[in-house]
Amino acid sequence: GQQVMQIPQYQHVQEGEDFTTYCNSSTTLSNIQWYKQRPGGHPVFLIQLVKSGEVKKQKRLTFQFGEAKKNSSLHITATQTTDVGTYFCAGSSRSSASKIIFGSGTRLSIRP
Amino acid sequence: EAGVAQSPRYKIIEKRQSVAFWCNPISGHATLYWYQQILGQGPKLLIQFQNNGVVDDSQLPKDRFSAERLKGVDSTLKIQPAKLEDSAVYLCASSFDRGTYEQYFGPGTRLTVT
Numbered sequence: 001g002q003q004v005m006q007i008p009q010y011q012h013v014q015e016g017e018d019f020t021t022y023c024n025s026s027t028t029l030s031n032i033q034w035y036k037q038r039p040g041g042h043p044v045f046l047i048q049l050v051k052s053g054e055v056k057k058q059k060r061l062t063f064q065f066g067e068a069k070k071n072s073s074l075h076i077t078a079t080q081t082t083d084v085g086t087y088f089c090a091g092s093s094r095s096s097a098s099k100i101i102f103g104s105g106t107r108l109s110i111r112p
Numbered sequence: 113e114a115g116v117a118q119s120p121r122y123k124i125i126e127k128r129q130s131v132a133f134w135c136n137p138i139s140g141h142a143t144l145y146w147y148q149q150i151l152g153q154g155p156k157l158l159i160q161f162q163n164n165g166v167v168d169d170s171q172l173p174k175d176r177f178s179a180e181r182l183k184g185v186d187s188t189l190k191i192q193p194a195k196l197e198d199s200a201v202y203l204c205a206s207s208f209d210r211g212t213y214e215q216y217f218g219p220g221t222r223l224t225v226t
């Protein structure tokens with residue numbers, strides 16, 4: 001079945017450093033969404049990518065969707081303590097657009 | 113705009129007991145999802161409703177889990193009987209429609225089975 005993997009599992013950075021998490025799917029995706037979950041909280045939608053090779057930016061966050069629509073990345077420039085949390089990608093495959101698979105997440109912690 | 117409501121927020125039960133969770137999605141959202149999130153893992157989709165019909169329940173353990181969304185609005189998820197491995201946070205989410213629409217999550221119900 002479809003699998004969505006994220007790396008790394010954990011990332012501990014100094015405040016001000018950059019951070020990147022990668023998402024890889026075993027099948028071609030129709031779209032990919034990114035969510036952030038603060039400790040003790042629930043996932044909150046960040047962005048959705050639909051087109052092959054798409055790049056979107058939100059302030060210090062840059063999201064990319066691979067050309068083959070099987071991978072994606074989230075890059076945070078100059079991390080701040082407010083960026084702490086777990087970042088999840090979630091994709092639905094072309095063959096089953098209704099079935100959404102979440103990655104295992106990357107937990108980001110920051111040293112002030 | 114009110115968010116997704118869930119109750120209860122916390123529940124502790126013994127194994128083999130039954131439990132039910134309730135979710136009220138954002139008004140006007142046709143699609144409703146139930147997820148199970150075990151500590152340290154990503155949310156796992158249990159069931160997806162489109163209005164009052166089931167779109168996907170392939171990962172729902174149907175021997176013990178059931179869910180309904182009778183009038184296409186609020187929904188209940190039931191576990192009967194519960195097992196220790198059911199300890200998790202149960203998240204409800206809704207979206208305007210299925211497909212390329214963002215999901216709005218409720219606060220979740222933290223279930224502990226002892």
